[in-house]
Amino acid sequence: MDNWTFGITMVVVGMGGTLLTLWILSLCMSALKKIFPYKKEEGN
């Protein structure tokens, strides 16, 4: 594979893939917070 194709693929898929993965994880975190809501007693 030539460097040009390799570089462009890494930049586009790498940046996009990282952003997409963390976005999915942030959605999971929001869902977790809704499924297991924080109760005030936990802070005590």
Next chain:
Amino acid sequence: MLEAILSGLNGLVAGFTNLHWSNPIMIIVGLILLYLGIKKDFEPLLLVPIGFGCILVNIPLAGLMEEGGFLKIIYDAGVITEVFPLLIFVGIGAMTDFGPLLENPKIFLLGAAGQFGIFLTLALALVLGFKQLEAVSIGIIGACDGPTAIYVTSQYAPHLLGAVSVAAYSYMSLVPVFQPPIMRWLTTKEERKINMGVVRKSASKTTKIIFPLVVTVIGGLIAPKGLPLLGTIMLGNLMKECGVVSRLTKASENEIANIVTLLLGISIGATMDGRVFLKYQTLIILALGFLAICLDTACGVLFGKLMKILTGGKINPLIGAAGISAYPMSARVVQKEGQRYNPKNYLLMHAMGANTGGQVGSVMAAAVMLSILKGMGVI
């Protein structure tokens, strides 16, 4: 008789006569690293063993990095096998509180933006003529995360390990120096004054326990090649959050992390043999590494500006600078910078959220990168 005496004396000066011109220079480099660690307090836990390892390996004829040499044994056992960075990750996971991130999950995206410098620098390294896997290893300096950089480089460009790891660790400690000018350059005074309010505790204990499991499974399914990195950091965090294995948690964040840091540091220093290290290429790698971390900061702040617009001005773009893995230095830099323009501003916990997002982000970026390489058949 005289011949035997002369031979004996010759043995005592052999170290001097075999000194390569690069060895004294590297001994001075080792001393500078020791000075930075001891006197300036720049990542002393790593720079002290790295500096000493650098001095050791530049003394000729000791054979410390030759077959059977004690540094070679440590290097082969822990760096080549990637065990050292992974054990350190268990400790990092055990030390990290993802609470601030869980309070505001959308801040996770800043942890992704803070890794864009990795990929942009990779492209630049290719333009400058580095081979593909060398460019990957140079780009990963932008993860601002020593163990990740060592993990990737030891696999794919072990000859660059010394330069990459020294760059990763020393730039991490320089975060308070180079981030503020970039933050000021990319934001307006009004943006820096934005008050994000108080972080309210909203994540339950169950959420905190399930979080590392979800990240491991989903992250591992998306980027399986990076699962060792992701799995170890999340194992450490699970042990911390579940609270039932405090002995293991304490061992991970203290004894294991300390021993491995010492062995890792000294073996990284041992890769800095002057004959291999002192090359024009090393200077370019150091410059590209610096650029990578600056680009991370710039991308994080610019993404913070985008989030500010999308949230109707609720996000202070400064916290984007904390989307890198230098924990908790960059969060403290953000707090300091925010208070400089609005003394009532308390951005620390928001920045901590972005910062822990950056920790996961850097590991995820490396995992994504390795999986793309695997997918393209490069590795």
